[in-house]
Amino acid sequence: MLRENFLRLLDIFGILGTYLSRPEVALQVGLFYLVVIITGMITLALWYRLVRPFSTALQNSASPLWQRILINMGSTSIFPVVGLLLIKLTEIALRMQGRLSGLLTQLSWVFVTILVAGVLMALLYTNMDSAERRHAHFRFLVPFLFVISVLQINWQLIDLGEVAEVVVVILFQSPISVGALFIATIGLWLYVELINTLHTFAVNTYIRYTQRDDGEGQALLLLLRYALILAGIAFALGRLNLNSTTIAAISGGLSVGIGFGLRDVLGNFIAGILLLFERTLHNGDVIEVDGEIARVQSVSIRSTRVRTINHVDLVIPNQTFLTSQFKRYTGESRQVRFPITIHANYENDMSHVIDLLTTAAQAHPDVLTEPAVDVQVQDAFGDNVISYDLYMWADQPMEIPRIKSDVTKTIWASFSAENINLTFPDVELHFNDSLAQKWPNARRSHGKITARPLGGQS
Amino acid sequence: MRWKRRCLTIGYALLAMLILVACQAPKVGNRHGRLVIWHDWPEPESGVLQEILHSYEVLYPEVRLVTNYVPSDQIAARFAEDVATGLGPDLLIGLETHELYDFVEAEQLLELTAYALASDHFQPQILDALRHDKAFYGVPFAASTSVMFYNTERAAEPVATLDEMVVLARRGDRFGIPIGFGEAYWGVDAFNGTAFRDADVDPNAGFGAWLTWALQAQAQPSILFDGDKAALRGLFMRGEIDYYVGQSSELNTIRQELSDDNFSIASLPAGTNPFAGALLDVETLTVNRYTSKSWLAVDLVSYLTNMSNQRKIAHGDFGRIPVNVNVKLDPRISDIEATLLRQQQRAITLPFAVGEQYDDILAFGDTLYLQVMQGVLEPGDAAERLRLEFSSPND
Numbered sequence A: 001m002l003r004e005n006f007l008r009l010l011d012i013f014g015i016l017g018t019y020l021s022r023p024e025v026a027l028q029v030g031l032f033y034l035v036v037i038i039t040g041m042i043t044l045a046l047w048y049r050l051v052r053p054f055s056t057a058l059q060n061s062a063s064p065l066w067q068r069i070l071i072n073m074g075s076t077s078i079f080p081v082v083g084l085l086l087i088k089l090t091e092i093a094l095r096m097q098g099r100l101s102g103l104l105t106q107l108s109w110v111f112v113t114i115l116v117a118g119v120l121m122a123l124l125y126t127n128m129d130s131a132e133r134r135h136a137h138f139r140f141l142v143p144f145l146f147v148i149s150v151l152q153i154n155w156q157l158i159d160l161g162e163v164a165e166v167v168v169v170i171l172f173q174s175p176i177s178v179g180a181l182f183i184a185t186i187g188l189w190l191y192v193e194l195i196n197t198l199h200t201f202a203v204n205t206y207i208r209y210t211q212r213d214d215g216e217g218q219a220l221l222l223l224l225r226y227a228l229i230l231a232g233i234a235f236a237l238g239r240l241n242l243n244s245t246t247i248a249a250i251s252g253g254l255s256v257g258i259g260f261g262l263r264d265v266l267g268n269f270i271a272g273i274l275l276l277f278e279r280t281l282h283n284g285d286v287i288e289v290d291g292e293i294a295r296v297q298s299v300s301i302r303s304t305r306v307r308t309i310n311h312v313d314l315v316i317p318n319q320t321f322l323t324s325q326f327k328r329y330t331g332e333s334r335q336v337r338f339p340i341t342i343h344a345n346y347e348n349d350m351s352h353v354i355d356l357l358t359t360a361a362q363a364h365p366d367v368l369t370e371p372a373v374d375v376q377v378q379d380a381f382g383d384n385v386i387s388y389d390l391y392m393w394a395d396q397p398m399e400i401p402r403i404k405s406d407v408t409k410t411i412w413a414s415f416s417a418e419n420i421n422l423t424f425p426d427v428e429l430h431f432n433d434s435l436a437q438k439w440p441n442a443r444r445s446h447g448k449i450t451a452r453p454l455g456g457q458s
Numbered sequence B: 001m002r003w004k005r006r007c008l009t010i011g012y013a014l015l016a017m018l019i020l021v022a023c024q025a026p027k028v029g030n031r032h033g034r035l036v037i038w039h040d041w042p043e044p045e046s047g048v049l050q051e052i053l054h055s056y057e058v059l060y061p062e063v064r065l066v067t068n069y070v071p072s073d074q075i076a077a078r079f080a081e082d083v084a085t086g087l088g089p090d091l092l093i094g095l096e097t098h099e100l101y102d103f104v105e106a107e108q109l110l111e112l113t114a115y116a117l118a119s120d121h122f123q124p125q126i127l128d129a130l131r132h133d134k135a136f137y138g139v140p141f142a143a144s145t146s147v148m149f150y151n152t153e154r155a156a157e158p159v160a161t162l163d164e165m166v167v168l169a170r171r172g173d174r175f176g177i178p179i180g181f182g183e184a185y186w187g188v189d190a191f192n193g194t195a196f197r198d199a200d201v202d203p204n205a206g207f208g209a210w211l212t213w214a215l216q217a218q219a220q221p222s223i224l225f226d227g228d229k230a231a232l233r234g235l236f237m238r239g240e241i242d243y244y245v246g247q248s249s250e251l252n253t254i255r256q257e258l259s260d261d262n263f264s265i266a267s268l269p270a271g272t273n274p275f276a277g278a279l280l281d282v283e284t285l286t287v288n289r290y291t292s293k294s295w296l297a298v299d300l301v302s303y304l305t306n307m308s309n310q311r312k313i314a315h316g317d318f319g320r321i322p323v324n325v326n327v328k329l330d331p332r333i334s335d336i337e338a339t340l341l342r343q344q345q346r347a348i349t350l351p352f353a354v355g356e357q358y359d360d361i362l363a364f365g366d367t368l369y370l371q372v373m374q375g376v377l378e379p380g381d382a383a384e385r386l387r388l389e390f391s392s393p394n395d
Helices: A002-020 A023-058 A065-096 A102-107 A109-125 A130-157 A160-165 A178-210 A215-240 A244-261 A263-278 A319-323 A350-362 A397-417 A433-438 B002-022 B045-059 B072-083 B097-105 B113-118 B124-130 B162-171 B185-190 B206-217 B229-237 B248-255 B294-304 B307-315 B335-346 B352-356 B358-373 B379-389
Strands: A167-171 A174-177 A286-289 A292-299 A303-308 A313-317 A336-345 A374-379 A385-394 A428-431 A450-453 B033-039 B063-069 B091-096 B139-144 B146-151 B175-178 B223-226 B243-247 B263-266 B281-287
Touching: A002 A023, A002 A130, A002 A160, A002 A167, A002 B033, A002 B063, A023 A065, A023 A102, A023 A130, A065 A102, A065 A109, A102 A109, A102 A130, A109 A130, A109 A178, A130 A160, A130 A178, A160 A178, A167 A178, A174 A178, A178 A215, A215 A263, A244 A263, A263 A292, A263 A303, A263 A313, A263 A319, A292 A313, A292 A397, A313 A319, A336 A350, A336 A397, A350 A374, A350 A385, A350 A397, A385 A397, B033 B045, B033 B072, B033 B294, B045 B063, B045 B294, B045 B307, B072 B091, B072 B097, B091 B097, B091 B294, B097 B124, B097 B281, B097 B352, B113 B294, B124 B139, B124 B281, B146 B248, B146 B335, B162 B175, B162 B206, B162 B223, B175 B229, B185 B206, B206 B223, B206 B358, B206 B379, B223 B229, B229 B243, B229 B248, B243 B248, B248 B263, B248 B335, B263 B335, B281 B294, B307 B335, B352 B358, B358 B379
Parallel strands: A428 A450, B033 B063, B033 B091, B175 B223, B175 B243
Antiparallel strands: A167 A174, A286 A292, A292 A303, A303 A313, A336 A385, A374 A385, B091 B281, B139 B281, B146 B243, B146 B263
């Protein structure tokens, strides 16, 4: 049966060859491809000269919506509009010469499809940044239009419905047709990319127009996205018409292995849902994990992507946030308090030191005035020094190391100017006579251990 | 810019391939290649057709014939749609003579004059129906015409005349007669009427006479006149009527309900004309003008209309009448085949040019039938209106 089906498939595509061997048909198809090539060249030229100079300036989110829509539509419409114009001119030329042009008219619908799809995508692009647009454009729009165009062109020449019904393989006693294979592979892939694109648009639109960067809405959108993808997968598998008994038998045997293998994945998946619903983490949060301060870039269903101060991206499985402790600097409020510890000599006037520390902190532009800077004396009766803890508040957690560095420099400069001694710990050792005789030249100075015989001169 | 260069390279390569394919010179005289064939023969009749086509492939192994079934009520429209773009089959089996006119005017059919005139296969009467300005754009393949189906369990003998029909109707025999200009044209011929001409106001001749008889016969409850042919056929197949005037091509459909022992066919009842003939529906073989395999297509046409294959069509016994004059059938073998051939010889073929107005004539005629049967119009007036509406195609 498979052999007959393959012969039938060859027959159908043989019909394509038969049609293309007719001069009238070959002429029209050839002219169509020529129009496509010329249109591509014209589109590139127009895009570089007309669209690109305005595109970069107007694509930022501060531009009015209508301008962004206009630019996006302009970008996506040039190719199909130019193509339609050229096709019409070609049709007129053929008719004037008494040649057939009906096939060319039907093929022009390819450009109409590209135009409609491009306009719709242009609307989606308005709420995407350049990276997201590029992703949507090359992962969904271009492949989608390529597949649709090929199908439309071939539909004019052969009966694709008949091709779709041809059984090409028998899997688990279930006949699988060309159409089912196409839906389960290319169709499913395009569908998933479409859902991903729509999800990106929906999330960006939600954040933009609700001004809420919370996790609840995003969690719902994320769940909806995965639900739609699962539905698509179920539909594609349904089209394959696999024998349910066979599938049940195989999946029963594999389920244990799959369950163990996917345990962590499922754990991360559930953790991701909990994170989003509990609003434990949001995009933009500043956290500290394993000693690294980083900003949350995105929370997805399996992992969370963060970017450290050094611009290194870390991908952290979601389970980590549920099973381990981590610091979150941007909880109820983005204000964070952080200390600098300074040790000053006993000789220095305590209130003077406190004034200098307070002034140095308040002088920094990123240190908040409210809550106010606070200096606490932690150890006034230490061996050698008095420990001062300078507490400051800032609302940019990722900038804390820099703020601390700046304030430290200011303190150093002001202490130097006011002759405040930042003494080193001073230790005095007293030796017995025999040891003092052994080290007669030992002296006491700043930061060094000196020796003095017990009861003797140094 | 590298990808732009790649796109251009691919585009140029595709264009070059297309040009190469298009520039392939057809190999005349060498039977090889693929032909796309459309036909409107449903199962099981298409079995005979496939058998004939397969035998051609066996004879010439380098030929591949790809067939596609298209229902008869769609084949002309689909062909018109495809041929306008250069697509469509190389060979079309199923266009009737009256459907050729528009395609010929649009120059979408290959001229087959040389083959049609060179062969002595065909009845001159049938060839005349296909002649257009001394040229032929179609070749006859098979024909069908109206016959009288009768239930052999209820009727021992078929009806010979219209008067006898009325007598049998009074006795209780039930008749189903499709009323429509095309379906009932045999009635016009039964009263010596001629095609679309001479239907004069004299109610005793031609169209007027037939309508007069029909109007009187309508009074008999056992004679059913109905424009719905399928409904009448269904009544016959269920045994609710004993006689049914239908197309010979309905033979297989009727066989689905009645076995060959339960029914038979007979010539149409005579009126003043002892040999009433219906319109002959001639199925033609036509070749797409844009085919690149014209020589092969014409060769296949010749093969399909040879005596051997025409005999197969006759012996297929599904109501299609062979058009090859050299096909002689022994009535002792098949009464049905003999009746069909006999009825075909009496049948009327329309001139080619009638095809231009064929649909309009049928529609106008159907309206006249309705008006007459409902008593709104007199038969003589109806005949006069028909004569005035459509002048002779040769005038």
